[in-house]
Amino acid sequence: MTDPEMLERITARRAELDELEERLVKQLSEVRAERDELAVAERVWQRMSEQLAEERAQAGSPVVRVAGRAVGLIPDRGPGVEESALPSDYQRIMAAVRQVGGPAACRVIGETLGLNTEARGKLEPLRAKLTKLADRGWLHKRGDGKFTVRP
Structure with a gap:
């Protein structure tokens, strides 16, 4: 080369x-x-x-003021939202619905909670809370008005 x-x-x-x-x-x-x-x-x-x-x-238990009163908000049920996020009275309602063990009428849930179920007007606040829990996905409200816990 x-x-x-x-x-x-x-x-x-x-x-x-x-x-x-x-x-x-x-x-x-x-x-x-x-x-x-x-x-x-x-x-x-x-x-x-x-x-x-x-x-x-x-968000565990959000509280807002309505007319000067502290009112607990009911969170929507979803991934990562535990039942402990509900205010204590709603947690007791969920436990009562579970305790009944099947589709439960408002009156039966009220009896389980120890409420006076003789007067219909006494059950209306409970019915409203049950409906609110159903609207937020925690309970299922059946066509016959009975409630069950969503799986």
Whole structure:
């Protein structure tokens, strides 16, 4: 091999390596940019997860003021919402419906709770709470007006 031929091969190889280096630098830049984006996404996800956990903890038994009285809100039943999120009187109602063991009329639930069931008017507040629990997905209100706990 002559010297000019060797020099030509070296020059060609140097050009190939320069081109390869340029592609690798570009690819490395893209990898670093994507990695930076993933780091930002991870921080945002972490912050949102913490906020959601805090909101769920605070939503345990939300209370608002109505006409100067503290009134517990009934959360909708859904993933991650435990029965313990209900105000205590609603938790007792849920336990009473379970205790009856099947479709239960308002009067039977009232008796289980120890309420005066002789006067119809005394059961209306309980019926309203049962209906509210059914509307929020905690109970199922059947066509015959009886209630069961949703599985």
